[in-house]
Amino acid sequence: MSTESLLSVRDVTVDYATGRGRLRAVDRVSFELGAGEALGLVGESGCGKSTLGRALLRLVPLAGGEVRWQGRDLARLRRDELRRLRADLQIVFQDPLASLDPRLTIGQSVAEPLEVHRPELGRTAVRERVGRMLARVGLGPELHNRYPHEFSGGQCQRVGIARAMILEPKLVVCDEPVSALDVSVQGQIVELLRELRRDHGTALVFISHNLAVVRRLCERVLVMYLGRTMEFAPSEEFYADPLHPYSRLLLDAVPVPDPRVERARPPLAAGEVASPFAPPSGCVFRTRCPVAVEACARDVPAFEAATGSRRVACLRWGDRVTARR
Amino acid sequence: MTYLSIRDLSVRLRNGPPLLRRVSLDVEAGEVRALVGESGAGKSMIGKAVLGILPPSVEISGGQILLDGTDLLTLPPKDRRRRIGASCALIPQDPLTALNPSHRIGPQITDRLVDILGWTRADAEARAKALLAEVQIPDPDRVLRAYPHELSGGMRQRILIASAFAAEPKLIVADEPTTALDVTVQRQVLDLFRDLRRELGTALVLITHDLGVVAGLCDRVAVMYAGRVVERATTDRLFAAPRHPYGAGLLAAMPRVDERPDRPLGTIPGAPPDLRRPPAGCAFRPRCARAAADCAVAPALVGDERDAVACHRPLAGPAAVDGAPGAP
Numbered sequence: 001m002s003t004e005s006l007l008s009v010r011d012v013t014v015d016y017a018t019g020r021g022r023l024r025a026v027d028r029v030s031f032e033l034g035a036g037e038a039l040g041l042v043g044e045s046g047c048g049k050s051t052l053g054r055a056l057l058r059l060v061p062l063a064g065g066e067v068r069w070q071g072r073d074l075a076r077l078r079r080d081e082l083r084r085l086r087a088d089l090q091i092v093f094q095d096p097l098a099s100l101d102p103r104l105t106i107g108q109s110v111a112e113p114l115e116v117h118r119p120e121l122g123r124t125a126v127r128e129r130v131g132r133m134l135a136r137v138g139l140g141p142e143l144h145n146r147y148p149h150e151f152s153g154g155q156c157q158r159v160g161i162a163r164a165m166i167l168e169p170k171l172v173v174c175d176e177p178v179s180a181l182d183v184s185v186q187g188q189i190v191e192l193l194r195e196l197r198r199d200h201g202t203a204l205v206f207i208s209h210n211l212a213v214v215r216r217l218c219e220r221v222l223v224m225y226l227g228r229t230m231e232f233a234p235s236e237e238f239y240a241d242p243l244h245p246y247s248r249l250l251l252d253a254v255p256v257p258d259p260r261v262e263r264a265r266p267p268l269a270a271g272e273v274a275s276p277f278a279p280p281s282g283c284v285f286r287t288r289c290p291v292a293v294e295a296c297a298r299d300v301p302a303f304e305a306a307t308g309s310r311r312v313a314c315l316r317w318g319d320r321v322t323a324r325r
Numbered sequence: 326m327t328y329l330s331i332r333d334l335s336v337r338l339r340n341g342p343p344l345l346r347r348v349s350l351d352v353e354a355g356e357v358r359a360l361v362g363e364s365g366a367g368k369s370m371i372g373k374a375v376l377g378i379l380p381p382s383v384e385i386s387g388g389q390i391l392l393d394g395t396d397l398l399t400l401p402p403k404d405r406r407r408r409i410g411a412s413c414a415l416i417p418q419d420p421l422t423a424l425n426p427s428h429r430i431g432p433q434i435t436d437r438l439v440d441i442l443g444w445t446r447a448d449a450e451a452r453a454k455a456l457l458a459e460v461q462i463p464d465p466d467r468v469l470r471a472y473p474h475e476l477s478g479g480m481r482q483r484i485l486i487a488s489a490f491a492a493e494p495k496l497i498v499a500d501e502p503t504t505a506l507d508v509t510v511q512r513q514v515l516d517l518f519r520d521l522r523r524e525l526g527t528a529l530v531l532i533t534h535d536l537g538v539v540a541g542l543c544d545r546v547a548v549m550y551a552g553r554v555v556e557r558a559t560t561d562r563l564f565a566a567p568r569h570p571y572g573a574g575l576l577a578a579m580p581r582v583d584e585r586p587d588r589p590l591g592t593i594p595g596a597p598p599d600l601r602r603p604p605a606g607c608a609f610r611p612r613c614a615r616a617a618a619d620c621a622v623a624p625a626l627v628g629d630e631r632d633a634v635a636c637h638r639p640l641a642g643p644a645a646v647d648g649a650p651g652a653p
Contacts, residue, residue, distance in 0.1 A: 044507040044508075044509060045478075045507055152596040152597075154596050155596070182363040182364055182534065182596070182597060183363065183534055183535075183536075183575055183578055183579060184363060184574060184575060184578050184592070184593035184596075184597075184612075185363075185596055186578070187578035187579075187580070187590040187591065187592045187593070188592045188593075188594075190580065190590060191589055191590055191592055194589070209507060209508065210580075211508070211582050212579075212580040212581055212582040213580050215580065215582060215584075215585075215586055216580050216586040216590065217586075236585065239582070239583075249509060250508065250509065251582065252512070253508040253509045253511065253512040254508050254537070254582040255508075255511070255512075255515070255535065255537030255538050255540065255541065256537055256540065256581055256582060256583055257536040257537045257539075257540050257564065257576060257579045257581065258540055258564060258581075259540045259541065259560050259561055259564050261540070261583070262537075262540040262541025262542075263540075263541055265541065267516040267520075268509075268512045268513065268516065270509040270510065270512060270513050272477060272479065272480070273477070
């Protein structure tokens with residue numbers, strides 16, 4: 001494993017105790033993220049992508065595996081080290097209004113991380129930085145003394161992003177940050193995140209069910225299904241030629257705003273997600289897979305190196321590649 | 326033949342600001358018509374007005390809703406309800422809350438057929454079973470006896486669709502029917518609409534903010550902004566050559582999964598207006614790159630049902646449109 005990884009995730013497993021028994025939400029997930037890289041975590045609801053995002057920030061306990069931050073095991077950090085790390089690792093949530101303290105003005109909300117992590121800064125310095133950050137996300141000084149409820153969803157999300165970026169973190173985890181927004185505003189936020197990444201070199205873990213947005217923002221994509229990783233690939237290779245049948249299914253399902261493309265589409269046999277309480281034996285995707293064979297019910301496919309830096313968990317990806325040639 | 330004709334419909338909060346301003350729109354028999362716009366544009370309000378389910382805080386302040394030639398707004402409430410119940414149905418947005426959690430699925434589909442349309446219980450049950458099979462629900466007998474919580478979100482939405490089609494209505498209003506669903510389930514629902522529509526010839530008003538959903542399914546589109554229709558077009562014309570700057574902006578702001586992200590997304594600055602404080606003149610003016618002094622006067626919607634725009638400075642017309650004609 002490369003030593004310059006910002007984040008190294010190895011066999012991370014997360015269990016939830018529920019009324020119906022233990023639920024394995026994330027099952028032995030591994031990936032590397034370099035400084036300044038953006039990774040898209042995609043999959044249907046219940047695939048474990050949000051739980052994995054929280055596990056990266058130590059917001060949920062691990063049942064197994066480890067998360068290394070710049071080579072150091074997150075679980076073994078001392079309290080003061082973890083505190084320092086919190087400044088480098090930030091999160092932006094889906095619901096922009098609910099994630100802001102309603103009693104704080106937006107200026108206070110954005111200043112708060114600075115007051116916690118940079119107590120040496122004087123009031124003037126804090127105010128100046130907050131003003132610069134809010135201007136950067138498109139919110140003028142006349143808005144600093146307003147409260148979140150006075151703002152639209154898009155404006156609240158800008159505040160959420162400003163709050164996450166004010167400490168110049170090395171990594172921001174974004175959990176469905178544009179899903180609740182109107183289309184015209186969604187485009188603004190996606191472009192804003194792109195610019196902030198370019199200007200500050202911030203790494204992103206971008207959790208989303210919107211594959212079109214992920215293509216715009218991320219260099220790498222990790223596909224999850226029922227807690228397991230199906231495919232990990234550089235974006236452009238992934239979108240041009242997905243290796244896993246589940247990746248293909250996800251991509252074929254996305255509507256394209258073009259009548260000629262949409263009218264020519266054959267119907268899609270998408271099937272239903274299996275129960276996470278009784279996942280299928282072998283490959284968990286086999287019950288929906290158009291190319292599954294007997295062996296898929298028996299053997300759990302390894303998450304193995306495919307072409308280049310790509311990895312895929314499918315017994316049949318090689319056959320598929322051969323068949324096409 | 327025009328089945329639904331909305332003429333100059335205005336709706337407002339009681340003693341408050343308008344929510345819809347002189348909306349006019351036709352839906353042909355068997356047509357799929359999209360109402361597109363962002364939150365607060367008023368698209369759901371149109372659906373609710375047609376089905377007579379506006380919230381009590383809202384009133385109709387003018388206009389006509391002609392259903393098969395009869396103005397619903399002039400009928401006594403009881404006749405209006407009967408008429409709507411016999412010929413129209415709703416597919417709501419949220420499959421998780423639209424079904425009653427304490428009742429089994431079966432009666433939630435069949436009660437309406439029995440109580441409103443006077444079917445026998447046995448006929449209604451046979452129909453429900455056939456429809457569940459049609460929407461590809463495995464083991465319909467078991468599902469009819471199940472409670473909503475025992476079924477996945479995708480199954481529940483398919484049940485709501487089956488339920489809407491059950492009485493073979495002439496018109497279905499689907500209010501953001503796929504917004505709460507995963508893309509895979511959304512695709513199944515879109516396929517299903519396509520099939521059912523072809524088989525049953527039901528007219529569908531599809532309310533959505535997602536132009537991707539519009540592209541494959543709809544014949545014509547009405548684009549709404551701040552309570553007005555700002556553009557009417559066939560689907561082909563809208564996607565090939567949008568004329569209102571708002572419609573053009575929305576299309577440019579849609580990321581495409583089949584396109585390399587080489588160019589930045591188009592963006593529309595600002596946010597949709599607060600309807601409690603609507604801007605004077607063209608409501609899109611504060612966000613519009615083409616706005617000029619005359620936009621302080623609200624433009625009228627000029628054109629016909631297939632091609633109309635409410636803009637003093639519309640983009641170039643549909644001269645270069647190719648592809649099949651979209652409208653019946």
